[in-house]
Amino acid sequence: MRASTSVLLRAAAVALVLIGAAAALSAQSPANPSPQTAPPNNEQEIDPDDVISVSTTEVLLPVSVRDQSGRLVRDLTRKDFHVFEDGVEQSLNELSLREVPVDVVLMIDASSSAAKNLDDFTIAADGFAAHLAAEDRVSLIQFDDRVLLLQDWTRSTVQLRRALKRIAPGMFTRFHDAVLLASRDQLARPAARHAVIVLTDGIDSGRGSTFEAALRAALQSQTAIYVVSNTQIERAAKQEELSLLLSATESVKRFNQLRIDDLRLGLAALDASEQNLEQLTAATGGRLYKPASFRDLEKTYAEVAQELSHQYALYYAPLITKKDGQFRRVRVETSNPSHKVTARIGYFAGKP
Secondary structure (H helix, E strand, O other): OOOOHHHHHHHHHHHHHHHHOHHHHOOOOOOOOOOOOOOOOOEOOOOOOOOOOEOOOOEEEEEEEEOOOOOEOOOOOHHHEEEEEOOEEEOEEEEEEOOOOEEEEEEEEOOOOOHHHHHHHHHHHHHHHHOOOOOOEEEEEEEOOOEEEEEEEEOOHHHHHHHHOOOOOOOOOOHHHHHHHHHHOOOOOOOOEEEEEEEEOOOOOOOOOOHHHHHHHHHHOOOEEEEEEOHHHHHHHHHHHHHHHHOOOHHHHHHOHHHHHHHHHHHHHHHHHHHHHHHHHHHHOOEEEOOOOHHHHHHHHHHHHHHHHOOEEEEEOOOOOOOOOOEEEEEEEEOOOOOEEEOOOEEEEOOO
């Protein structure tokens, strides 16, 4: 069974504390040897404490900028940006647009709640790969009862299509473990952006890592998380069934009381999960998409591909060069206050 509403609400509260205070982020986990990449179809065992930190020699900060209408802004220069680390403005070394390659982990929730729509995901993922540049790479992870690496890094759309055909439905949802694996094991190349795009409702079954551990791993590996959430689709279906049952006669309602209670709990779980997903994507510099139908998946994945291809890559050498494992909070602004800037909230300075 999936995690109860109370567990999810506690996870959301933990995430809010984590993001609201850098001190909660600064406790460094002990470093463990990097695990070997498993061959396709091998289950990944996740150790929540096996996470990494990054060097502070130079920071690569992917940034998306949108105008008041939500359109991507593509004509900015280095002088248009201001980057602050722990409140102190930093000097930008370089700015690139569409020139920094991206390594993208495609993740699919193959649990019972999404299994019937795997064909829609396959079409959308294939279309997404077609938008990638020649130097970009993609890998594929499936998660349900297990977390499976179906395809390691590749530039081949043929290999990706073969891997997509190996997706098989499961039951439960190890979402937190999957995010941790993608952040920790599927590392990007040096000087490449690292992104995860995941189709899920985000409701973890509570059998592995916590939401806090997943978020921490993403921040430590400087991974941007983009979530294509089916929460809105599930919510509409549950709300329709609940309304139908509540409009029935009293005797029918009494007969279906267990189902009514289950639907209400399910709706509350979706609300809590959506809060977590908002926190996860905002903190890592990604974005949360909530399509109204699985038929919209292809369009949604195309929007993610467009954003990745029009990101600004800001480089700077931090004024504080000490490698102490502490969390450095980062804020990015443009000279135009009407712009909506999306970037991760910070990074962990690597230990010596």
